[in-house]
Amino acid sequence: MSGAGRIGGDVVVRTLRALGADTVFGLPGQHALGLFEALRRAPDLRLVSARVENNLAFAADGHARARLDAAPDGPVPVTPMIVSTGPGALLTLAALQESRAASVPVLGISSQIPLAGLGGGRHGYLHELPDQQAAFEGVVKSVHTARSVSQIPAALRAAWESAATAPFGPVWVEISQDVLLAPATAPDITSVAAAPAVWEPLAEQVSTAADLLSAAENPVVLAGGGVRRGGAGAELLALAETLRAPVLTTFGGKGAFPWEHPLSGQSWLEDTHSREFLAGADVLLVLGSGLGELSSTYHTLRPRGHVVQVEADAGKLGSNHPGLGIHADVRQTLRALLDLLPRRDPDGGAERAVAGLLASIRERLDAQPLEVEQRVLRDVRAALPPGTPSFWDMTILGYWAWSAWNADGAPMHSAQGAGGLGFGLPAALGAAVAGAGPVLAVSGDGGAMYGIAELASAVQHQLDVTWLIIDDGGYGILREYSTGAFGQAHATELVRPDFVALARSFGVPATLSDVESLRADLVESLSTRGPSVVVLPATLRMFEPTHL
Known part of the structure; x- marks a missing residue:
C-alpha cells in the first residue's frame, strides 16, 4: 500500500470528520490496518486506544455520555469506535449491550475479511466468522455495510443518523479489508448532512x-x-x-x-x-x-x-x-x-x-445498621469537586448510589442498563477524553479485574481519573443475594492482587484508605492531575430489599 495515495480508510476517516467527530476510539488489527493508516494521516482526529476491545467500547460509551451531559441542546454527539475483524469485534458486544440498554450513541466500525471470502463457504481467513453481521444484529440498533469505497460515505451517514435518532444507541458498520485498502478516486469528503429523525407527538x-x-x-x-x-x-x-x-x-x-x-x-x-x-x-x-x-x-x-x-x-x-x-x-x-x-x-x-x-x-434506613454504608457514600459525594462526573460498576456501593446519589452538579453513570461488570474505569477514561476531568470511577474488586489493564491506557493518555476500588474479597452483591436466597454463597470469593502495589507498578499513584480517611484521600487524589487509585478494604451491605 502506498503511503501517499488515498484509500478507502481515508474515506472513512474524512467522512467521520465531516459528520462532526473529533475523537475516535480504536484498537488495531490485521484487517483494519487501512483505517489506522488513515488515522495516522488525520491530525485533526484524535485517536484514543485501550488494551481490550470491550473496554474500548465502554470508553466510547463514557465519552458519548459525557458529551451528552455537556451539550444537551446541541447536535447529538455520536462517538466512533474502530476495531478489527472477528475476535476484536466480538469482544465489544457486552459493552455495546450496555450502550443499547442505556441509549448511548456509539458508532462501531469493524473491518471484515476480503470480499472474496463473503457470502459463501468457509475460506479459512484469519478471524473469519460465518456471519459477523448476525452477531451484532441482536445487540445494536442497526447494522450497515460498505462493499465498495463509493458506498462508505452513505453507510456512515446512515449509521450516524441511526445512532443519533431517539432512542439513541449503538450502531455497527462493517467494511472489508480490501475495500479499506482500495484506491479512493472519488472527491474528498468535507461535509455530510446527517439528519436524525425527531419523533413528534400526535x-x-x-x-x-x-x-x-x-x-x-x-x-x-x-x-x-x-x-x-x-x-x-x-x-x-x-x-x-x-x-x-x-x-x-x-x-x-x-x-x-x-x-x-x-x-x-x-x-x-x-x-x-x-x-x-x-x-x-x-x-x-x-x-x-x-x-x-x-x-x-x-x-x-x-x-x-x-x-x-x-x-x-x-x-x-x-x-x-x-x-x-x-x-x-x-x-x-x-x-x-x-x-x-x-x-x-x-x-x-x-x-x-x-x-x-x-x-x-429515612425512618426505614435509620432502623437498619447501615451507618458505615451511608457514611462512605456521603463522603464520596462530598469529596467531588463541582461538576465531577462518576462512573459506577455493578458493586454494592453502586447499588446504593442508584438510590441515594445526589446527581445535581455531579452526574452519575452506571452499568445498570445491561448490568455487566467492568464498566467503571474504561467509561470514566472515555469521559476524561471528552474533557470532563477530573472523573471518578468506582468498582468492586471483582469488577476491577475486568478493567485493570486500562491503567496502562490511563497512563499512556494521561487521563485525569481517580479510581476508587472497594475491596471486599469477592463478588459482594452476589454473595449477599446468594446468602439471602440459600443461606450461603458459592463461587463468590476471589483471590485478588494487592491493588495498591499493582497500580504503582503501572506508574499510577495509589493510596490504601479506610473509612475514616476516605474523604480526605479522595479529595487529594481528585485534586492531582492524571490517573490515581484509592483502595478501600470494606465489606458493605445493601439496605433491606423491601420489594420482596
Whole structure:
C-alpha cells in the first residue's frame, strides 16, 4: 500500500470528520490496518486506544455520555469506535449491550475479511466468522455495510443518523479489508448532512394526556433516562411546577430533576414506599422509561390509576403496563403538554406528600445498621469537586448510589442498563477524553479485574481519573443475594492482587484508605492531575430489599 495515495480508510476517516467527530476510539488489527493508516494521516482526529476491545467500547460509551451531559441542546454527539475483524469485534458486544440498554450513541466500525471470502463457504481467513453481521444484529440498533469505497460515505451517514435518532444507541458498520485498502478516486469528503429523525407527538394523544393530567387530583411523574438523554430537564421542571406534581426519577434518569426540589421524591425505587407512592397516583406520567425491572421495583409496581407513557422506543410502549402510549421525543411532548395544561395554584399538598415519602424512607434506613454504608457514600459525594462526573460498576456501593446519589452538579453513570461488570474505569477514561476531568470511577474488586489493564491506557493518555476500588474479597452483591436466597454463597470469593502495589507498578499513584480517611484521600487524589487509585478494604451491605 502506498503511503501517499488515498484509500478507502481515508474515506472513512474524512467522512467521520465531516459528520462532526473529533475523537475516535480504536484498537488495531490485521484487517483494519487501512483505517489506522488513515488515522495516522488525520491530525485533526484524535485517536484514543485501550488494551481490550470491550473496554474500548465502554470508553466510547463514557465519552458519548459525557458529551451528552455537556451539550444537551446541541447536535447529538455520536462517538466512533474502530476495531478489527472477528475476535476484536466480538469482544465489544457486552459493552455495546450496555450502550443499547442505556441509549448511548456509539458508532462501531469493524473491518471484515476480503470480499472474496463473503457470502459463501468457509475460506479459512484469519478471524473469519460465518456471519459477523448476525452477531451484532441482536445487540445494536442497526447494522450497515460498505462493499465498495463509493458506498462508505452513505453507510456512515446512515449509521450516524441511526445512532443519533431517539432512542439513541449503538450502531455497527462493517467494511472489508480490501475495500479499506482500495484506491479512493472519488472527491474528498468535507461535509455530510446527517439528519436524525425527531419523533413528534400526535396532537390527539397529547390532547388526551393533557385532559387526564388536568383532571388528576394526584398526578405523579416518573422520569427516566429518556428525559436526561433528551436534555428535557427544563421542560420537566416546568411541567412539575405547573401541575404541582411530585417527580421521582429512575436510576438512569438521575439528574433529570433537582434532587432537593420540594417536589422531588428522588430515586429510591427499590423501596416499597416509593413503589406505593407511584402506584397511588390517579395519573402516572412516565417519561422516557419502559418501566423495566429496576424502574418498576422488580415488576411489583401495580398502578391503580391511569398510566401515560411517553417513549421514543416504540417497542417499550405498553410492554409492561397498559395505558396511553405516546411514541415521541420526550422534550417535544413536554413542550406540547405545557401549551395545554393550566397552571395550578400551589397548596402545599404535593410538597407534604413528598416530604412524607422521604421521611418514611429515612425512618426505614435509620432502623437498619447501615451507618458505615451511608457514611462512605456521603463522603464520596462530598469529596467531588463541582461538576465531577462518576462512573459506577455493578458493586454494592453502586447499588446504593442508584438510590441515594445526589446527581445535581455531579452526574452519575452506571452499568445498570445491561448490568455487566467492568464498566467503571474504561467509561470514566472515555469521559476524561471528552474533557470532563477530573472523573471518578468506582468498582468492586471483582469488577476491577475486568478493567485493570486500562491503567496502562490511563497512563499512556494521561487521563485525569481517580479510581476508587472497594475491596471486599469477592463478588459482594452476589454473595449477599446468594446468602439471602440459600443461606450461603458459592463461587463468590476471589483471590485478588494487592491493588495498591499493582497500580504503582503501572506508574499510577495509589493510596490504601479506610473509612475514616476516605474523604480526605479522595479529595487529594481528585485534586492531582492524571490517573490515581484509592483502595478501600470494606465489606458493605445493601439496605433491606423491601420489594420482596
